[in-house]
Amino acid sequence: MNTTILGLDKNKTEELASELNILLANFQVHYQNLRGLHWNIKGNNFFELHVKFEEFYTDAQEKVDIIAERILTLQGQPVHTFEDYIKIASVVVVKNVANDVEAVQGIISSLSELISIERGLLNLSDSADDEGTNSMMSDFISEQEKTIWMLNAWLG
Ligand SMILES: [Fe+2]
Numbered sequence: 001m002n003t004t005i006l007g008l009d010k011n012k013t014e015e016l017a018s019e020l021n022i023l024l025a026n027f028q029v030h031y032q033n034l035r036g037l038h039w040n041i042k043g044n045n046f047f048e049l050h051v052k053f054e055e056f057y058t059d060a061q062e063k064v065d066i067i068a069e070r071i072l073t074l075q076g077q078p079v080h081t082f083e084d085y086i087k088i089a090s091v092v093v094v095k096n097v098a099n100d101v102e103a104v105q106g107i108i109s110s111l112s113e114l115i116s117i118e119r120g121l122l123n124l125s126d127s128a129d130d131e132g133t134n135s136m137m138s139d140f141i142s143e144q145e146k147t148i149w150m151l152n153a154w155l156g
Contacts, residue, residue, distance in 0.1 A: 004075060012128035017076025019124060020133070023117050024067045025079055025088035030110045031060040033094040037106070042098040049100055056107065056147075063140065070133060090117075101155065108151050111144045118144075 002010040034057035041049045068078035079085065091113045094106045118137045125133035 017074045020071045025085040026091045028085045029089040029091045037103045040098045045100045
């Protein structure tokens with residue numbers, strides 16, 4: 001078997017890096033969506049949601065860096081331009097949303113899309129014996145599932 005410096009299958013690692021780039025692009029759109037919601041939110045829940053969305057985008061920003069550095073660890077090249085992100089990402093762009101319910105529904109939808117990409121990655125990393133990516137995806141998924149529960153609870 002042709003292996004990488006980490007002792008992982010080379011072809012599977014290349015596939016993983018490429019899928020991680022898709023996740024990275026989607027996270028960048030998700031991040032920018034959250035910034036827009038943080039800025040544009042209006043109404044009685046402004047103070048609560050303005051702060052909550054900042055918490056979410058700070059978390060997304062940290063995850064963007066973790067994903068990019070995992071790609072580098074797998075000897076791949078992380079995508080880093082808006083041009084590429086827009087081409088690759090499937091998360092819906094949220095634009096000019098000021099309504100609280102619409103904002104929270106938009107975040108749930110983005111998180112669901114991210115989780116579905118992460119589950120695909122989890123299958124790949126499992127078959128590649130890539131425990132590093134595997135545990136990263138598991139952590140992301142369980143955190144995001146919990147956030148979806150909380151957002152749903154907020155919707156009532
Ligand atoms: Fe701010």
